[in-house]
Amino acid sequence: MTKRDTQQRRAIRAAIDDANRPLSPREVLESARQGSPGLGIATVYRTLKSWVEAGGLTQVDLPGEPPRYEATGKQHHHHFHCRSCDRVYELQGCPEGLRSLTPPGFSLESHEVVLYGRCAECAS
Amino acid sequence: MTKRDTQQRRAIRAAIDDANRPLSPREVLESARQGSPGLGIATVYRTLKSWVEAGGLTQVDLPGEPPRYEATGKQHHHHFHCRSCDRVYELQGCPEGLRSLTPPGFSLESHEVVLYGRCAECAS
DNA sequence: TCACTGTTGAGACGGTATTATCATTTTGGT
DNA sequence: ACCAAAATGATAATACCGTCTCAACAGTGA
Numbered sequence: 001m002t003k004r005d006t007q008q009r010r011a012i013r014a015a016i017d018d019a020n021r022p023l024s025p026r027e028v029l030e031s032a033r034q035g036s037p038g039l040g041i042a043t044v045y046r047t048l049k050s051w052v053e054a055g056g057l058t059q060v061d062l063p064g065e066p067p068r069y070e071a072t073g074k075q076h077h078h079h080f081h082c083r084s085c086d087r088v089y090e091l092q093g094c095p096e097g098l099r100s101l102t103p104p105g106f107s108l109e110s111h112e113v114v115l116y117g118r119c120a121e122c123a124s
Numbered sequence: 125m126t127k128r129d130t131q132q133r134r135a136i137r138a139a140i141d142d143a144n145r146p147l148s149p150r151e152v153l154e155s156a157r158q159g160s161p162g163l164g165i166a167t168v169y170r171t172l173k174s175w176v177e178a179g180g181l182t183q184v185d186l187p188g189e190p191p192r193y194e195a196t197g198k199q200h201h202h203h204f205h206c207r208s209c210d211r212v213y214e215l216q217g218c219p220e221g222l223r224s225l226t227p228p229g230f231s232l233e234s235h236e237v238v239l240y241g242r243c244a245e246c247a248s
Numbered sequence: 249t250c251a252c253t254g255t256t257g258a259g260a261c262g263g264t265a266t267t268a269t270c271a272t273t274t275t276g277g278t
Numbered sequence: 279a280c281c282a283a284a285a286t287g288a289t290a291a292t293a294c295c296g297t298c299t300c301a302a303c304a305g306t307g308a
Binding site for chain 3: 283286294295302303304305306308
Binding site for chain 1: 185186187188191202204206207213215216217218219220221222224225226227228229230231232233234235236237238239240241242243244247248
């Protein structure tokens with residue numbers, strides 16, 4: 001009725017832990033297949049979904065992109081989306097002055113910032 | 125072979141011009157039907173697409189949302205997404221310090237900022 | 249090791265957003 | 279007003295994601 005420690009889940013967890021950046025389901029699949037060759041996409045979706053519900057994973061939505069997943073509990077941060085390789089990277093820090101952009105009467109609850117460009121690997 | 129001035133296109137243009145905020149295809153349909161009752165969704169998609177290609181419209185992508193469309197040529201700005209009514213509003217201004225978030229070796233080309241909360245109408 | 253039951257993989261299925269098709273209507277120029 | 283071509287609307291067809299189904303498999307406690 002609950003969680004078993006399977007080869008597939010170990011592989012998926014390892015993929016996410018090793019990446020150090022948010023991964024899409026497809027990226028998870030490709031990476032985790034190294035530790036669990038026959039791994040299927042349904043298992044990836046199932047596992048990601050259950051971990052998100054359990055709170056151990058956080059879904060990251062970017063404009064026009066399939067969701068990525070990263071470990072929960074990191075401190076507030078934003079993301080960089082490489083236009084060349086399509087990978088998403090974590091950034092540190094947060095811009096100032098967001099509150100002042102909010103129109104009068106509007107209540108600000110949260111925000112997202114996404115930077116676009118080329119990652120170090122693709123820029124060279 | 126090209127553009128005719130039809131009742132449908134006038135209605136779609138009016139919907140966008142009057143809104144003063146980015147509209148989704150569905151919002152365009154509903155609004156434009158006031159000026160063109162039988163308007164079909166296919167015409168909306170066709171028209172939006174051709175205007176985007178022609179450069180008169182800009183597609184606005186927000187995380188996890190269907191695209192919205194706004195007139196091209198406005199000055200650089202960002203958007204506010206109301207969690208209650210799901211409408212998207214234009215903001216003025218732009219936060220500082222984005223460049224400093226960029227990791228070494230990465231080249232920054234553009235950015236997006238989305239604020240979330242309640243619009244004035246929904247907050248009251 | 250055995251048995252029970254959660255888990256998996258492959259493919260079917262469903263939901264949604266967008267595009268293609270095509271018969272009919274509308275527009276713009278003459 | 280007439281006509282050729284563009285535009286439209288209804289609906290079918292795609293495309294994309296993610297979930298469900300189910301037979302076979304594998305993890306766990308006894």
